[in-house]
Amino acid sequence: MDINLEAICGDAIIELKKIESNSVDLIVTDPPYNLNKHYGNNYDKFEFDEYLNFSREWIKEAVRVLKPDGTMYVFMGMKYISYIYNVLEKEMEMYFNSWITWYYTQGIGKTKGYSPRHDDILMFTKDKKRFKFNLDEIRVPQKYYRSVNNMRGANPGNVWEFSHMHYCNKNRMKHPTQKPEGLYERMILASSDEGDVVLDPFLGSGTLLRVCQNTNRNGIGIDINPEYIRMSKERLEEKFLGFDSIDERMKRVPNDLNNAEIRENYIKNHISWFLKNHQDAIDDFMKEVKEKYYDKMKETNQLYLFKTYTSYKCRKK
Structure with missing residues (x-):
C-alpha cells in the first residue's frame, strides 16, 4: 500500500x-x-x-x-x-x-x-x-x-x-x-x-x-x-525491527492449552495477532510456550513450532 x-x-x-x-x-x-x-x-x-x-x-x-x-x-x-x-x-x-x-x-x-x-x-x-x-x-x-x-x-x-x-x-x-x-x-x-x-x-x-x-x-x-x-x-529511514515498546501481556501464554489442535492453532495465531509489530518479543513468547507445554508438544509432534517461530524475528516484515 x-x-x-x-x-x-x-x-x-x-x-x-x-x-x-x-x-x-x-x-x-x-x-x-x-x-x-x-x-x-x-x-x-x-x-x-x-x-x-x-x-x-x-x-x-x-x-x-x-x-x-x-x-x-x-x-x-x-x-x-x-x-x-x-x-x-x-x-x-x-x-x-x-x-x-x-x-x-x-x-x-x-x-x-x-x-x-x-x-x-x-x-x-x-x-x-x-x-x-x-x-x-x-x-x-x-x-x-x-x-x-x-x-x-x-x-x-x-x-x-x-x-x-x-x-x-x-x-x-x-x-x-x-x-x-x-x-x-x-x-x-x-x-x-x-x-x-x-x-x-x-x-x-x-x-x-x-x-x-x-x-x-x-x-x-x-x-x-x-x-x-x-x-x-x-x-x-531506519530499518524496522519491531516497535520499541510492548505491553508485556502481549507475550503471555494462556494456561490450559491442553488440546493439541487448539494449542497449535493458538501459537500460530498469537504471532500474527499480538506480535506482528514486535518481532523481538517472539523469542520470549516461545520461551514461555516451552516452559508450559514442551512435554505435551513433544508427545504431539509439535516441536517444529519452536524452530519455525524462534527465527521469525530475523525475517523482514
Whole structure:
C-alpha cells in the first residue's frame, strides 16, 4: 500500500489552519504540558490563562480538520487535564469516551510527596456513536484458555503499562518527552484503518509518523523545531525491527492449552495477532510456550513450532 508521511516544520496553529476541514481520520498528540520544558528552540512556559488560550486555539483547529467519525487522543499532565477535558467537552462539544492511564515504573523522584508514575490520555470522538474502534486489533491474550472465551483475547482496559523511554533504549531520541511507540500503536490500530490519515500537531521525536509507516497509515506531523523535523525524517529511514515498546501481556501464554489442535492453532495465531509489530518479543513468547507445554508438544509432534517461530524475528516484515 502506498502511503504518504509528511513532516511539516511550523507553528501548530498556523499549520493546522492550512489543512482542509473534515479531512483527518484520527488525531493522536502529545502537546506541551506547560511544565517549563526546553524543546530546543522554545520553552514550554506560559502564564496560566495564556496556556489555556493556546490550548483552545489548537484544539479548535484540530476539531475542525477531524472527520465527522473521527477520534482524538490527547496526552496531558495532571495540572491541566481537567481544563483540557472541559475545552473538549463543553467548548468544542466533543464526546468523551475514555480516560486512559499510562502507568510506568520509573519517573520523576520526589522526597516530599509521592513520585508520579503515570501520564493520562483523553479519548474524545466527534460523534457520540459513529466512530471507529477496532477492538480485535488491540486485544491482549487471556490468562486462561476457555472455549467460551474469545481466543483472540480480551479488551486491554484503560490502564496501560508500557516502559518509559529510558535513555538506554536503542530508539531514544534527543527529545525530552519522547513517548513509546507501543502507546501510539494501540491508539492508531484501534481508531483508524489502513490508508486513513492520522495527524499529530506536536510531532516531537516523530513517533506518530514511525508508527503510521509500519501500520500502513498516512501520517501528518507538525513541529515548530526544525531539528525535530530532521530527526523524524531520519527515523523514517531506519530499518524496522519491531516497535520499541510492548505491553508485556502481549507475550503471555494462556494456561490450559491442553488440546493439541487448539494449542497449535493458538501459537500460530498469537504471532500474527499480538506480535506482528514486535518481532523481538517472539523469542520470549516461545520461551514461555516451552516452559508450559514442551512435554505435551513433544508427545504431539509439535516441536517444529519452536524452530519455525524462534527465527521469525530475523525475517523482514
